[in-house]
Amino acid sequence: MNIRVNNLTIHYRQTALFQNVGFDVLSGQKVCIAGQSGSGKTSLLKALMGLIVPDEGQILINQQLLTEKSVWQLRKHIAYVPQEPDLGEGLVIDRIRCPFDYYSNSDLTWNREAVLDYCQRFRLNEELLDKETAELSGGEKQRFALIIALLLERPILLLDEPFSALDKETKTIIKEQLRQDTSHTILFVSHEDALLEIADKTIELTALGGKR
């Protein structure tokens, strides 16, 4: 599933984070969004998800324009892992299961085995599933958020600093998982050289004027 961004401008409190940004991401590509702190990388990912309304420009997901009408449909194609995920309150397993109760995900089947499989792959102890989300470390939250995103089986994956709270060994495991992944179009924001290695291309954002 491809993405096209045309002349995108996003402001934050009357100040432009970036202006006239445009790029194409082809189906199956892995693209790194780079730029200085405050250049709007997170805002760009949120705009692709329809969680920020851009001031100008267009976003097309698989040739379909993202609008206030299409956003609810297009969100079903994208999974988003935010920086420092907040899993809310309750048991970890309930939090992972929560999106499976949404009407828009009714075509998905809840599979606990798949969760256990991801836990093993991402070096997470199964016992954590029955703990409160508040008891998790930052790295554990990040991995569980990634597991939720993968379980949703959406063709586009947006990852915001996915390695920021992970140890070296886990970073390597997840990097390999992403490297071998051919079923997703992946956009990620990261300062990690390890993750930059797997990118097919990099989009550099500059505050007050982006470029390809």
Add this chain to the structure above:
Amino acid sequence: MNATEIPPFGLLAGYGLLIIPFAILLWAKVGVAGKVAVSVIRMTVQLLFVGLYLQVVFKLNNPWLNTLWLLVMITVADISIIRHAGLSFRRLALPLFIALLVGTAIPLFYFVGIILFHSNLLEARFVIPIGGMILGNCLRADIIGVRKFYSSIRQGNKVFLQQLAEGATLSEATHPYLRDALHEALAPTIATMATVGLVSLPGMMTGVILGGSDPSLAVMYQIAIMIAIFTGTSITILLAILLSRKVAFNSYGLLKNQIFQ
């Protein structure tokens, strides 16, 4: 039998009782004696005016005038809720007004028409005191519920946005906040129902007893009004959130900052 009258001297003697709290406040240097004096004067003037107005309203007993009085009370409550919940009057006045109107009218007319089995649903001596009691409780619960709903979404915006990202509809994403708001707003009424009669004798029951009626009749009135209040608050909070939600979120499901003052 009617309520025992309070002679003018008796009421003046009532004000004399205030010497005790004033002495306490002055002795403890709390520094609110002036505020208390203003409040007592305001209370007296407001109640005297209301007393005079209600005498006219009760005497005329005109259904249109009674309805107008009820609408004025709802409007004042609406303004009070919006101000205390820190929300934008322009955007939320109408949905919260409708919620209060429906939440008050349903239990009020049920109370008068079905419980009291009275044919004139708009009779002043029922509509004004019973409507006022239901509305007063709806106001208190609505402030708690509406404020809780919007402030929780604002503070927990990251979790809320993540739910949208994971495919939740606006209704699904706001449901946990709606549940918590209802719980918090109804908790005082639930607690009151559980302890009524043990901790204190409630207002309506006291009024009926002072009016000279049998305590068993007072108890029946109290049970009916407690049920009416609980029904009214439940309807009001639910409608207030559901109706205001339509103007508080944009088409992307994002909370509008403009709804806050």
